[in-house]
Amino acid sequence: MDAPFPSALHAAVLDWYDDHARDLPWRGVEATAWSVMVSEFMLQQTPVARVLPVHGTWLERWPTPTALAAEPTGEAVRMWGRLGYPRRALRLHAAAVAIAERHGGEVPASYDDLLALPGVGDYTASAIASFAFGERHVVLDTNVRRVLTRVVSGAELPSPAVTRVERDVATSLLPVDPATAATWAVATMELGALVCTARQPSCDACPVAGLCAWRRAGFPAYDGPPRRGQAWAGTDRQCRGRIMALARETDGSVPLGRIEGAWPVAEQRQRCLAGLVADGLLVAIGSELDEVLAYALPS
DNA sequence: CATGCGTGGCA
């Protein structure tokens, strides 16, 4: 039967998006699939405001996957700058190589081909197929999850991991027409990013406030399992970040002494350096006696 | 399935 809830929800969200969508460089008719793909990698856990400038310089330098694939991985890591999680730069480079080798230099359109690329999981594959190619896919990112949890389920925040029920709900709400489904996906994401935010949602400006189960229930507070925080001070993550910052800002290799100055705790420093080398983010520069003297971005 | 993985802005 033609339940009023979904269609009213669709109309409200799509109309809202029509009026309020941000004009982002990876949206719109002039954006290439590669531009969309680069944006999706950069936006994994990194806010739009910080992605914008790097995305621009990245595409200027590497307008195609083939252009990136021809460069050393270290150049990608350096250009990644301070977006964080630099392994994403490595994976984007590896994905570009795979696209050059397996797909004739063209970003593949199918979910399965995309999913097979390094650094591409369910979300990113769905997003690229949907936004760059207008295909019909459930796009379940943190924004969409939050919006649907509130509007449909009546809870403040989604569970730590995607549940079967959650995916079923998202699937049932996906418009049948591919183009509409793609717009629905980006529109629900945008609503979560701009209005239905995690901490202080702007329910007054929300186009679906009248349909929202969470609002109707009186905004009950989150009561699920404790959400995982991220320790920082003194962690390997901070240590690795500091070493990588040195490597990025240094032309050539970083002498061991400078790394020791940047992180005095010897055991942890060694562990992190070994990890960075194992990840492919750094290479060790040795003497003829096989003694490590410096570290550098891979060239 | 839980964990590790950067970085910075904001309340």
Next chain:
DNA sequence: TTGCCAAGCAT
């Protein structure tokens, strides 16, 4: 100030 959070992925 100190958490919390931001278009996840790989293992």
